[in-house]
Amino acid sequence: MSKYWSKLAASLEPYVPGEQPKDRKYIKLNTNENPYPPSAKVTEAIKAAANDTLKLYPDPNGDELKKTLANYYGLKKEQVFVGNGSDEVLAFSFMAFFDPNNPILFPDITYSFYPVYAKVFKIDYELVPLNEDFTLPVDKFFKDNGGVIFPNPNAPTSSFVALEYIEKILNHNKEKVVIIDEAYIDFGGESAVSLIDKYPNLLVIQTLSKSRSLAGLRVGFALGHEDLIKGLDRIKNSINSYTLDRLALIGAVEAIKDDEYFQDTRERIIGTREKVLSELNKLGFKIIPSKTNFIFISHPSVKAEDIFIRLKEEAILVRYFKQPRIDNFLRVSIGNDEEMAVFIKAVSRIII
Amino acid sequence: MSKYWSKLAASLEPYVPGEQPKDRKYIKLNTNENPYPPSAKVTEAIKAAANDTLKLYPDPNGDELKKTLANYYGLKKEQVFVGNGSDEVLAFSFMAFFDPNNPILFPDITYSFYPVYAKVFKIDYELVPLNEDFTLPVDKFFKDNGGVIFPNPNAPTSSFVALEYIEKILNHNKEKVVIIDEAYIDFGGESAVSLIDKYPNLLVIQTLSKSRSLAGLRVGFALGHEDLIKGLDRIKNSINSYTLDRLALIGAVEAIKDDEYFQDTRERIIGTREKVLSELNKLGFKIIPSKTNFIFISHPSVKAEDIFIRLKEEAILVRYFKQPRIDNFLRVSIGNDEEMAVFIKAVSRIII
Numbered sequence: 100m101s102k103y104w105s106k107l108a109a110s111l112e113p114y115v116p117g118e119q120p121k122d123r124k125y126i127k128l129n130t131n132e133n134p135y136p137p138s139a140k141v142t143e144a145i146k147a148a149a150n151d152t153l154k155l156y157p158d159p160n161g162d163e164l165k166k167t168l169a170n171y172y173g174l175k176k177e178q179v180f181v182g183n184g185s186d187e188v189l190a191f192s193f194m195a196f197f198d199p200n201n202p203i204l205f206p207d208i209t210y211s212f213y214p215v216y217a218k219v220f221k222i223d224y225e226l227v228p229l230n231e232d233f234t235l236p237v238d239k240f241f242k243d244n245g246g247v248i249f250p251n252p253n254a255p256t257s258s259f260v261a262l263e264y265i266e267k268i269l270n271h272n273k274e275k276v277v278i279i280d281e282a283y284i285d286f287g288g289e290s291a292v293s294l295i296d297k298y299p300n301l302l303v304i305q306t307l308s309k310s311r312s313l314a315g316l317r318v319g320f321a322l323g324h325e326d327l328i329k330g331l332d333r334i335k336n337s338i339n340s341y342t343l344d345r346l347a348l349i350g351a352v353e354a355i356k357d358d359e360y361f362q363d364t365r366e367r368i369i370g371t372r373e374k375v376l377s378e379l380n381k382l383g384f385k386i387i388p389s390k391t392n393f394i395f396i397s398h399p400s401v402k403a404e405d406i407f408i409r410l411k412e413e414a415i416l417v418r419y420f421k422q423p424r425i426d427n428f429l430r431v432s433i434g435n436d437e438e439m440a441v442f443i444k445a446v447s448r449i450i451i
Numbered sequence: 452m453s454k455y456w457s458k459l460a461a462s463l464e465p466y467v468p469g470e471q472p473k474d475r476k477y478i479k480l481n482t483n484e485n486p487y488p489p490s491a492k493v494t495e496a497i498k499a500a501a502n503d504t505l506k507l508y509p510d511p512n513g514d515e516l517k518k519t520l521a522n523y524y525g526l527k528k529e530q531v532f533v534g535n536g537s538d539e540v541l542a543f544s545f546m547a548f549f550d551p552n553n554p555i556l557f558p559d560i561t562y563s564f565y566p567v568y569a570k571v572f573k574i575d576y577e578l579v580p581l582n583e584d585f586t587l588p589v590d591k592f593f594k595d596n597g598g599v600i601f602p603n604p605n606a607p608t609s610s611f612v613a614l615e616y617i618e619k620i621l622n623h624n625k626e627k628v629v630i631i632d633e634a635y636i637d638f639g640g641e642s643a644v645s646l647i648d649k650y651p652n653l654l655v656i657q658t659l660s661k662s663r664s665l666a667g668l669r670v671g672f673a674l675g676h677e678d679l680i681k682g683l684d685r686i687k688n689s690i691n692s693y694t695l696d697r698l699a700l701i702g703a704v705e706a707i708k709d710d711e712y713f714q715d716t717r718e719r720i721i722g723t724r725e726k727v728l729s730e731l732n733k734l735g736f737k738i739i740p741s742k743t744n745f746i747f748i749s750h751p752s753v754k755a756e757d758i759f760i761r762l763k764e765e766a767i768l769v770r771y772f773k774q775p776r777i778d779n780f781l782r783v784s785i786g787n788d789e790e791m792a793v794f795i796k797a798v799s800r801i802i803i
Binding site: 101102103104105106107108111112113114115116119127130132133134135136137141142145146149150151152153154155156157158159183184186187190194195196197198215216218219274275276299300308312313314315316317324326327329330332333334335336337338339340341342343344345346347350 | 459468510542548626687693694696
């Protein structure tokens with residue numbers, strides 16, 4: 100605490116990202132990174148762009164990337180916003196669509212950045228408790244509110260809610276913006292992008308960090324009615340004209356264009372996930388059906404926190420959230436087959 | 452205007468960056484970019500880093516870059532904050548150190564993003580009119596206020612205020628944060644970094660966009676007492692854990708390390724600037740003494756707006772601000788010698 104901090108700075112409880120310890124080599128299954136490298140076309144394009152043009156500002160609108168995304172998703176360029184990771188896009192969305200004193204709704208167990216955004220932008224919120232099995236209680240979002248946001252699939256629970264229920268929520272909230280945070284949509288869920296032309300109150304947010312193996316490049320995007328995109332642009336252009344550097348813009352374009360590589364790697368991850376879940380099932384783990392590149396698991400006899408600590412001793416990092424309802428669960432990112440074999444072997448020993 | 456926008460989004464007047472027209476090839480003297488490319492060591496390092504590690508998140512703290520900057524400026528790592536361009540660092544600073552209902556002070560003619568930040572973060576402000584000759588009226592900052600910010604050298608006027616006056620302002624505002632925005636400090640001014648260990652209320656903000664030829668990479672930083680840096684971290688970690696991608700972090704480290712290249716290019720720009728000012732002087736232009744990589748000029752008989760339009764017709768872009776007190780001035784970035792020869796030739800014809 101410093102006398103120089105604003106009241107706002109003093110009031111905050113910042114988000115804590117998954118640990119990135121540097122003391123030894125770990126199998127990193129704690130930040131939902133992709134085990135496969137980005138497309139070779141991405142790295143080639145970045146190498147070619149690392150030249151004298153870096154002296155010039157990037158395109159503040161990211162038009163080329165917007166066009167590429169619009170084309171890929173069958174939308175207009177004006178229906179696309181691009182930003183510095185989906186975290187920045189989410190932050191700008193809180194500013195652009197939610198007001199103080201009009202509580203928004205999001206699940207009690209969800210991406211832990213939401214309450215942080217709410218605090219920093221002074222947006223009130225009400226938590227909607229997930230059902231006992233961590234599915235989304237859809238009808239709890241039919242009440243009066245200042246906006247709705249949830250991840251689909253949800254993090255860290257990995258559960259997916261079908262589009263017919265998303266539509267019900269959209270229909271019950273026609274005067275408010277409903278944000279579907281689809282960071283993990285490419286691992287088996289069905290995207291709400293197909294609903295954009297039908298619902299002007301729908302904003303879909305995605306990222307290249309997970310399914311395009313580009314966590315290190317910081318590119319996220321939002322898709323929705325062009326009025327929503329204009330709202331996001333107003334916020335961005337009041338904070339930072341150029342949030343994406345030249346290399347990120349160019350790399351992102353190539354990542355979207357190389358659909359073959361994308362399809363191949365995401366299918367590999369889905370395959371590995373299903374194998375891992377089947378083996379954990381045999382070991383007696385409680386398993387939440389997953390449509391993400393991570394799984395959310397609990398064991399009937401060994402505490403999640405103990406497994407977490409033992410795994411770390413064995414140089415395997417997973418994520419443990421010490422918070423109500425999920426403090427006996429572990430979130431485990433899906434690595435490649437070799438990494439997951441080491442993980443399975445380690446937990447087999449730990450739970451004996 | 453959309454019914455889905457927040458009250459905040461509806462109220463904004465976003466910043467408009469210098470135009471980047473794509474219809475023809477221009478001599479770009481309108482966004483203060485550096486005419487020289489970045490150090491070859493920067494582009495080589497980025498090429499080498501464009502590899503499989505892009506699948507992994509960057510270091511959220513940017514420790515390597517912080518260490519490099521700390522070492523370069525003779526500070527501790529804890530006295531350094533890094534962000535996505537100095538615009539983002541400025542935005543976070545408004546949030547971290549300024550409160551609503553306690554007006555901050557900045558000059559009436561200054562970086563036009565300041566009132567935009569004030570609006571988006573609901574910070575009241577009072578404009579301090581520059582003197583007639585555009586120098587800073589130092590004693591006008593001795594009054595009660597909620598914080599102080601100004602660029603030194605100032606933009607778009609290019610004037611520099613000596614450190615002894617900065618110290619007076621710091622001494623008169625010991626309970627408030629004084630932010631010196633040194634985006635252009637490397638072109639002849641004297642940095643306030645040397646005062647950091649003496650004044651815990653001083654925050655110095657710089658950028659790699661201008662003097663390190665890296666506008667396309669988006670890297671800015673703040674230097675100050677570690678309590679101020681902690682305040683900035685609280686804001687950043689409530690909005691976006693990773694604002695700098697892996698390539699920007701690596702490129703920035705190399706840019707700071709290659710001091711020889713930096714010294715060479717900035718001296719070349721200073722040399723070109725002095726030659727250009729001397730020639731414009733001969734052409735009868737009114738000239739503000741410049742310590743930046745741009746100049747601020749006015750002609751006694753031809754209107755600035757007319758010169759601006761005529762130059763654009765000749766494929767030379769400069770910046771014109773249609774606002775009180777400076778609507779007969781042009782801001783002209785210093786290009787290389789060839790570009791500036793074309794510029795001088797063009798204005799010579801225009802003012803006849």
